[in-house]
Amino acid sequence: MFSPAPDWNDFAMSRRFWPLYGLRITTPRLELALPDGDVLDELAAVAADGVHDEASMPFSVPWTDGSPRDRARATFQHVLGTVAEWRPEKWTLSLAVRCGGKTVGRQDFMTDGFPVTREGETGSWLGLAHQGRGIGTEMRAAVLHLAFAGLGARHVTSAAMTDNPRSLRVSEKLGYRPDGLLVESVRGEARTVLRLRLSREDWEAHRTVPVEMAGLEPCRELFGV
Template sequence: MAAHVWPLYGLRVTTPRLELRLPDLETLAELAGVAADGVHDGASMPFTVPWTDASPEERGRGTFQHVLRTVAEWSPRAWTLSLAVRCEGKVVGRQDLTASDFAVTREAETGSWLGLAHHGRGIGTEMRAAVLHLAFGGLGARWVMSAAMTDNPASLGVSRKLGYREDGVTVAAVRGEARTLRRLRLGREDWEAHRAVRVDVEGLEPCRELFGV
């Protein structure tokens, strides 16, 4: 893709095992395939928007459209950076960083999913650590938020490992039922104290105006 037109295509975040990039069309097709193959046990629903309650074809197509939509709707006042995650060369999931009025609030929020075949390998922790480094070290965030269902110990465990503190609860209607989510908040000092993964960021400078910084 033409990074000189849309500099975010030149942004690259890496850890010892992972590479996170805004996907070009070929990579986006791979990401759609991972979503189609399954993201979680069908007996549970870890997302407030139950986008995985669909056929494999619809999940893949929805993933493809979602990422393109984040590019089309981007503005410095409201943006979602939706990065494809590669582990040792293979697309395994998606890591998002979202913010509104970031230039003023210096707050962002993370969200992610990982292909079911890649669970249990520590990838979720490493890809979150990567995007946190981008937020705090690259963009100067003061706070990064997350949230997870109270019955989602894997996601909550990742947050605690990375230094997040509990920030109350909220209730969402999911599949027609009330579900409780635990809110989590990470400040710069706690991020610094819990950094355990080496992260490198390339191609950020041409993107700063797009982030509103």
């Protein structure tokens, strides 16, 4: 069960010293924000309930192996770790995705050297109960808007297993192009990963989701831009 949606304004003190808590990205159905308090608990609960069929592993790092409690704790530690380890030259923005007042998944945007390269990578997951509704495409479109329109990115990359058609379809719809293959060891097996790259020009040509941002200006120093 989800707890009642918290009032984002409860975190005014957090925003004072860590303005990323005030950043909001919205689409017609979604709100993306750095989770704190009850929202982080909700996000951990969504992970505990499962994000993919246990017979498969769509991630290079199999963080979803283990018990529901393990998945919840891994989610909790990941988000807090991104805040603790943040530096303007290397950071991971890990956003909770909310739809209709419920937390449904997580959308990350990560980079190393963004002030110089103007390039970052997306990663995400969505709770099993919320898949198949186009939310994955919409939340990726939201963070791409932040990257290109908000932060001036030149390219954004992503990657997916070649046997993960849902993720590859999201990238295709948003304009990513194939950028080579690599082989990784996952659960003791060789898995082929397709790298993907999205240029600013291709992003602009494939934009279909209206996106709005709020609270970005106080965060620019932290993003290194």
